[in-house]
Each structure stands twice: as structure tokens, then as C-alpha cells.
Amino acid sequence: MGKLDGKVAVITGGTSGMALAGAKLFVDEGAHVFISGRRKDALDEAVALIGRNVTGVQADSADLDDLDRLFATVKRDKGSIDVLWASAGTGEQGRLGEITEKQFDDAFSLNARGTLFTVQKALPLFNDGGSIFMTGSNASLRGYPDWSVYAASKAVLPAYARVWVSELRDRKIRVNVLTPGQVSSPMMESVMDAQLKAQFESVIPRREMGRPEEIASVALFLASDDSSYVNGMELVADGGTTVI
Numbered sequence: 738m739g740k741l742d743g744k745v746a747v748i749t750g751g752t753s754g755m756a757l758a759g760a761k762l763f764v765d766e767g768a769h770v771f772i773s774g775r776r777k778d779a780l781d782e783a784v785a786l787i788g789r790n791v792t793g794v795q796a797d798s799a800d801l802d803d804l805d806r807l808f809a810t811v812k813r814d815k816g817s818i819d820v821l822w823a824s825a826g827t828g829e830q831g832r833l834g835e836i837t838e839k840q841f842d843d844a845f846s847l848n849a850r851g852t853l854f855t856v857q858k859a860l861p862l863f864n865d866g867g868s869i870f871m872t873g874s875n876a877s878l879r880g881y882p883d884w885s886v887y888a889a890s891k892a893v894l895p896a897y898a899r900v901w902v903s904e905l906r907d908r909k910i911r912v913n914v915l916t917p918g919q920v921s922s923p924m925m926e927s928v929m930d931a932q933l934k935a936q937f938e939s940v941i942p943r944r945e946m947g948r949p950e951e952i953a954s955v956a957l958f959l960a961s962d963d964s965s966y967v968n969g970m971e972l973v974a975d976g977g978t979t980v981i
């Protein structure tokens with residue numbers, strides 16, 4: 738028996754990295770998973786890789802019309818949602834003094850605004866007792882130079898969760914934040930030079946970045962009844978980086 742047998746899960750930004758690893762695991766555990774992303778080729782590849790019980794929807798989580806289309810597809814195909822993992826996120830380095838309006842707007846428009854509307858637009862389809870979680874970042878918990886905009890745009894997520902727990906209590910919908918540390922996803926590999934990678938590794942107790950699968954297993958915990966008494970929390974999976 739799988740931990741998500743018969744469940745419908747929606748994972749935004751699910752064509753790569755941690756969320757793709759999560760989508761694979763959720764399907765292995767019995768769920769039907771909807772994944773979204775902006776690039777059609779990446780979406781098709783991810784759907785082929787997962788192979789079964791998966792639907793790809795090309796959608797930009799910063800675009801409210803795209804979000805409407807994503808949830809219209811879920812409604813048409815499955816009717817309801819049990820699990821939402823709002824994982825689509827973005828960020829780039831920018832030192833105070835050099836931060837551009839575009840960097841600020843891009844980060845906040847996806848991480849803060851897009852995530853809120855993803856949850857809001859999913860809500861009418863949500864089954865009572867469902868699980869919502871959003872991808873945060875331990876950048877918001879530590880003072881990493883050059884990452885203030887990204888850190889701030891992710892710092893809103895635990896605040897959302899705390900309020901929404903109250904607002905959704907009658908429907909028994911749980912809301913949490915999954916907060917990874919440095920994880921060697923394709924996105925990270927493409928933006929890291931050797932110096933940045935060494936800098937990241939130096940702050941991790943085991944001196945090795947996380948793997949997407951190590952976050953996927955935490956996502957499965959939050960998605961399933963294993964976390965039935967975990968609500969309104971920020972679950973940090975960063976190998977201990979934040980506490981040393």
C-alpha cells in the first residue's frame with residue numbers, strides 16, 4: 738500500500754530538481770500528479786520520465802491566467818485536489834547597492850505573489866483534510882551576503898502558513914513550509930561556479946550539498962498522513978546548516 742494511494746497532487750515547478758524527484762516519489766506512492774512548468778520541452782521530458790499517473794500542464798506560476806488554466810485542467814481531469822506543493826520559485830544574487838527593480842519584481846512576483854495565488858486558486862478544489870506546502874529557503878533564515886531579495890521573497894511563506902492554518906482549520910487542511918538548504922538541482926548546478934559551490938559547501942555540516950531525493954522524502958512526509966499533526970510549521974531540511 739502506498740502512502741498516497743488514490744490521492745491527487747499538484748506540484749508547481751515540477752519538471753526539474755527537488756519537485757521532479759517529489760513527483761516521481763508521489764506517483765510511486767500511489768498518487769496521480771499534475772506537474773507544471775514554463776518550458777514545454779522540459780515538461781514533456783518530465784512526463785515521459787515519470788511515465789504514468791502524471792499530467793503535465795505548461796503554466797507560469799507568476800501568471801494568474803496560467804494558474805487558472807492549471808487548476809481548470811485539474812478540475813476537468815480529476816475534480817479535486819488532496820495535496821498541493823507550490824514549489825516554483827526563483828532568485829538570483831544581488832548585493833545591496835546593485836539590486837535592480839527587475840530582480841526584486843521577478844523574485845516577489847513568483848515567490849511571494851505567485852505562491853499566494855497558487856494556493857488561493859487551488860482552494861476551491863481542495864478536499865477537506867488535504868495538505869498544502871510551499872517551498873521556502875534557508876536563505877531566509879541565515880544572512881547569506883548577496884541574497885537579500887531572494888531571502889525576503891521566501892520569508893513571507895511561513896507567515897502565510899501561520900495565518901492560513903487558522904483560516905482553514907474548519908476544513909482540516911494543513912499548511913506547512915518545506916525549507917531546503919543548498920541542494921544540487923539542475924538549476925543550482927547551472928548557476929554555480931566552483932567558488933560559489935565551495936562557499937555553499939563550507940556552511941553545510943557534512944560539506945556536501947543535498948540531493949533532490951533527500952527533499953522529496955520530506956515532501957512525501959508533508960504530503961501524507963505521516964505528518965497529520967504537523968501544521969503551520971517550517972520544516973527545515975538543510976543538513977544542519979542553519980543551526981551551526
Ligand SMILES: NC(=O)c1ccc[n+]([C@@H]2O[C@H](COP(=O)([O-])OP(=O)(O)OC[C@H]3O[C@@H](n4cnc5c(N)ncnc54)[C@H](OP(=O)(O)O)[C@@H]3O)[C@@H](O)[C@H]2O)c1
Nearest residue numbers: 750752753754755774775776797798825826919920922924
Ligand atoms: N536548489 C536549492 O539549493 C534551493 C534551496 C532552497 C530553496 N530552493 C527552492 O526550491 C524550489 C525548486 O528549486 P530547484 O533548485 O529544485 O530548481 P530547478 O531544478 O531549477 O527547478 C525549478 C523548476 O521550477 C520551474 N519554474 C521556474 N520558474 C517557474 C515559473 N515561473 N512557473 C512555473 N514553474 C517555474 C522550472 O521549470 P521552467 O523553467 O520550465 O518553468 C523547473 O521545473 C524553488 O522554489 C527554489 O527557490 C532551492
